[in-house]
Amino acid sequence: MGQVLGCVQVDQSSLAIKEVFGKYDDVLEPGCHCVPWCFGSRVAGALSLRVKQLDVRCETKTKDNVFVTVVASIQYRALAEKAVDAYYKLSNTRSQIQSYVFDVIRASVPKMELDATFEQKNEIAKAVEEELEKAMSAYGYEIVQTLIVDIEPDEHVKRAMNEINAAARLRVAANEKAEAEKILQIKRAEGDAESKYLAGLGIARQRQAIVDGLRDSVLAFSENVPGTTSKDIMDMVLMTQYFDTMKDIGASSKSNAVFIPHGPGAVQDVASQIRNGLLQGNATQS
Template identity: 85%
Template sequence: MGQLLCCVQVEQSTVAIRERFGKFDDVLEPGCHCLPWLLGSRIAGHLSLRLQQLDVRCETKTKDNVFVNVVASIQYRALAGKASDAFYKLSNTRLQIQAYVFDVIRASVPKLNLDDVFEQKNDIAKAVEEELEKAMSAYGFEIVQTLIVDIEPDEHVKKAMNEINAAARLRVAANEKAEAEKIIQIKRAEGEAESKFLSGLGIARQRQAIVDGLRDSVLGFSVNVPGTTAKDVMDMVLVTQYFDTIKDIGAASKSSAVFIPMVLGLFVTSLARSGMACSKLMRNS
């Protein structure tokens, strides 16, 4: 109806390409326009100025021979000032963009190892954007942004990567556990050493107290009982200790000590007669 009335309406965010007798004539902005078809004018087509997005899935391999699928998201739009170039110069804009994306990705990814591809995906996206911007600007299109939205290795590769990561974490956990056990053993050994030191110190003090007590007993007995010698006092003390030892052994129901009275008595008497120190006698008894 509009063609019959020589009028045409162009929608918002869209431009129309007007031709006269098959030749480009003008770009019609959004709104209502007069189109004298009797003079050979006609609308060749419409061109959207809205932002469009194209997702490109490209399969390639990395430097370490791992095949991956790289998914790039290209956001682009036609320039109103170059609408005629965008309409006439390209027959299929999306296929043209896809071809450039394939070319850049397959030239960039094979130079990187798999781990580097994940780390440098922004650099890959920047390289794709620069190449597309340089190429598509001549055709009247603007590349707004390029994103690498996904990098998908083979399932077996992903499983292997997960296993490597899990093994590394288990190794770190094992090292930490070993260090903890090492610290515990060191602290336990330090505690045992300190305990033995204090135990030895207590035994030494005990024996010193016994020696001091025996010395005081010998001196006191010699003073209070005239005519007695130190030997007499020591013999009496040893006999007393001898009976105390027998009593302690008999009181224990599960004692594993072997006590030989005659040999021990002869041994003690021999030591007493040789005049050895009282502390040595007490330790051997």
């Protein structure tokens, strides 16, 4: 109906190209316009000014001969001030952009190894954007943003990379576990040494206390019982210790069998052995 009356409506964020007898005449902005068809005027087509997105998948190989698929996302739009160029100069904008993306990616990625390709995604995107900006500005298009959204190696390569990563992590875990075991053993050895040291101090103090007790007993007995000799007192002390030991062994439910001379005369033998040992030790030192 609008064409019959010679009125045309142009939507927001769009431009219309007006021709007269097939020749470009004007760019119609959003709103209502009079296009008298009877005088040869017509709307040749519309041009959207909205930002469009084109996803490009490009297969190439890296410097270390690994084939990867690079997925680039190109965001572009037509410029209002260059609407004529954008409408007339390109017949297929998406194919043109795709060709430039292929060219830049296949020139950049083969110079990098696989790990560097993942690390330098921004540099690849920047190179694509600069090349597209130079090429597409002549056709009335602006490159808004270029993103490298994904880099996909071959499935076997991905599996190998995961196995390498897993092996490295296992190696680190094994080292950490060994280090922890080492620290645990060191701490256990230090604790054992400290325990034995303290046990030695306890035994030394115990023996010192026994010696002091025996000395005090001998001195007290000598003072209270005149006429006794040191030998008699030592024999009596050893006899007392002997019976205390036998009593403890008999009272314990978990004690092992101990075969020792159990007659009262055995104390005399024990005392003789102690005296002989002391005499031999003194003779050896002299």
